Amino acid sequence: MKQKRYNQEFKETIINLYRSGTPVNQLSSEYGVPEVTIYKWIKMHSPIEGTNELTPADISEIQKENLRLKQEVEILKKGYDHIREKVTDQEVINHIHVEKAHYSIQMMCRVLKVPKSTYYQAANKKPSVYQLENEQLTTRIRDIHRESNELYGAPKIHFLLCREGWKVSIKRIQRLVRQAGIRSTIIKKYRPTQTQHLVKERENHLNQDFQTTSINEKWVADITYIYTLRDGWFYLASVLDLHSKKIVGYKFSRQMTVELVTQALENAILTQEPLEGLIVHTDLGTQYTSEAFQKQLKKHGIIASFSRKGCPYDNACIESFHATLKKEEVYRNRYSNFETAKLALFQYIESWYNRKRIHGAINYLTPNEVERLCRSTL
Incomplete structure (x- = not known):
């Protein structure tokens, strides 16, 4: 007979019951878990001396996470070489500009394979009139959205901008609203009625036959x-x-x-x-x-x-x-x-x-x- 397995939530709940005062022998009797197994769980989730709150389980998880991150970095490096030619220099430069507060420019240029000179030339390039206007529009869009208690979407924002004298298309406003991450936060009223949408019928293998011959059927x-x-x-x-x-x-x-x-x-x-x-x-x-x-x-x-x-x-x-x-x-x-x-x-x-x-x-x-x-x- 195979050894019984328990999920992590079950283990944590047993440990919490133990810490709240329930004896191990009672937990073993109540939930059918051997006492030696419960003691093992308690040890794995108890802080190691001299490490404040770190437990053996925590250290094991940290080691697993470090290995996972290392493998992901290796995979990303290999995969990036295949798609680099499909990504424009400007897209990479924009990414570096966004992340420069978190990582050094030198390191990002090296990892993303962009010459530093290319980045700095693009960084020192003056924005166009169109780009400056988009920045002004985005600022005003945010103001209108905030003033409406975050209720207005692109159509109403476009209407107000036009009324203020801006000569812009609805598509341009929709694009700027999307880029700014702005959404209309309207909560629909709850209606306890049956859905009017068509529900796709699917295969019914059980067909109300609840008879079985063994478990896991x-x-x-x-x-x-x-x-x-x-x-x-x-x-x-x-x-x-x-x-x-x-x-x-x-x-x-x-x-x-x-x-x-x-x-x-x-x-x-x-x-x-x-x-x-x-x-x-x-x-x-x-x-x-x-x-x-x-x-x-x-x-x-x-x-x-x-x-x-x-x-x-x-x-x-x-x-x-x-x-x-x-x-x-x-x-x-x-x-x-x-x-x-x-x-x-x-x-x-x-x-x-x-x-x-x-x-x-x-x-x-x-x-x-x-x-x-x-x-x-x-």
């Missing part, structure tokens, strides 16, 4: 939201194994992003190590239909399956788990902030739901017991 995934008093709403992405009913992967975040669902799936893959051919079923949410999530599935040989539009029964199992989570934990408590809620839900999933909560659908066993039985027969 069919997973279902979804996102739910939880409210906190200080930090407002945050999100939980969960991945459930239909055979064991175990939450095999999850991730908490204060934003509902693609990274939220990809990291939840990556955590599940890390701990479960499924074989190719696994089916992962989700709804048609933009996070799950995103290119990044689909690439992740293909990378691990996973088959993507999607619910039909407007049919919640296709993904009923994971929605049932989230309903249970809220009835048993969320609705019974009030969370002051994101970190408090995150810890409470971690304890619910890892200590209660996966390890202790029995399920009628799996002969009143716990998810961990079902998984243990399956692994013993593999």
